[in-house]
Structure formats: structure tokens, C-alpha cells
Amino acid sequence: MSFLSTLYNVNSIILEMKKLETCHHCGKQKENCYHGFIALTIPHPEWEEKLDRWGRKDWWKNLERTDLSEDQMKELDEICMYDQALNTVGRGIQCDDCGRKEAELYEKYYPKDLQN
Numbered sequence: 001m002s003f004l005s006t007l008y009n010v011n012s013i014i015l016e017m018k019k020l021e022t023c024h025h026c027g028k029q030k031e032n033c034y035h036g037f038i039a040l041t042i043p044h045p046e047w048e049e050k051l052d053r054w055g056r057k058d059w060w061k062n063l064e065r066t067d068l069s070e071d072q073m074k075e076l077d078e079i080c081m082y083d084q085a086l087n088t089v090g091r092g093i094q095c096d097d098c099g100r101k102e103a104e105l106y107e108k109y110y111p112k113d114l115q116n
């Protein structure tokens with residue numbers, strides 16, 4: 001192998017490592033992204049607050065109520081979509097920062113001992 005081709009190989013490895021990809025969660029260009037199955041969204045504090053306001057365990061029961069205002073129904077609809085996005089997994093790309101943030105937020109809003 002010539003000196004030049006060695007150099008070229010080293011450079012391409014560095015380039016490979018620094019390859020920027022768009023994270024599906026924050027939309028930023030990042031290095032070292034994870035490729036695999038990720039949720040459509042990571043937990044959002046503002047939505048988790050709304051979930052808490054409606055009742056974390058039985059917020060969905062409010063969907064059947066008939067005494068709510070249009071705004072309240074709209075908010076419940078949006079919570080529905082948020083909840084679905086949170087529980088829908090698909091192939092995607094996630095950066096390291098979002099991975100860490102996601103783990104933190106799950107720890108905060110969905111502690112394991114409360115599940116099931």
C-alpha cells in the first residue's frame with residue numbers, strides 16, 4: 001500500500017465517523033447517530049403536564065365526556081395524537097443527545113415501577 005492510499009484510508013475513516021445525519025427528534029445535524037427503531041416522538045414536558053392535568057392514568061376516559069368545551073376536546077385530541085406518537089415505533093435516526101434526553105424524560109414521567 002502506498003503512503004498516499006494509507007493517508008486516504010485514514011481520512012475516509014475520520015470522515016465516516018464525523019458523518020453528519022439529521023436526527024428525527026431534534027431535526028439537527030449530528031454525529032454518531034443511532035440507526036434503528038425509535039419512537040415517533042420523545043416525551044415532551046408540556047404535553048406530560050397536560051396529561052397530568054387530565055389524569056395520567058385515565059385521561060382518555062374524558063374523551064367520552066359530553067360536557068367539555070371545544071378547546072378542551074381539541075386538547076384531548078392532541079393528547080391522543082401525542083400519546084400515539086409516543087407509542088409508535090419506526091425505523092429512524094436519533095442523535096446521542098436526544099437518546100439521553102429521552103431516557104431522562106422516561107425516567108421522570110414513566111418510571112418503570114408504575115408501568116403495568
Ligand SMILES: [Zn+2]
Binds near residue numbers: 023028030095097
Ligand atoms: Zn436529536
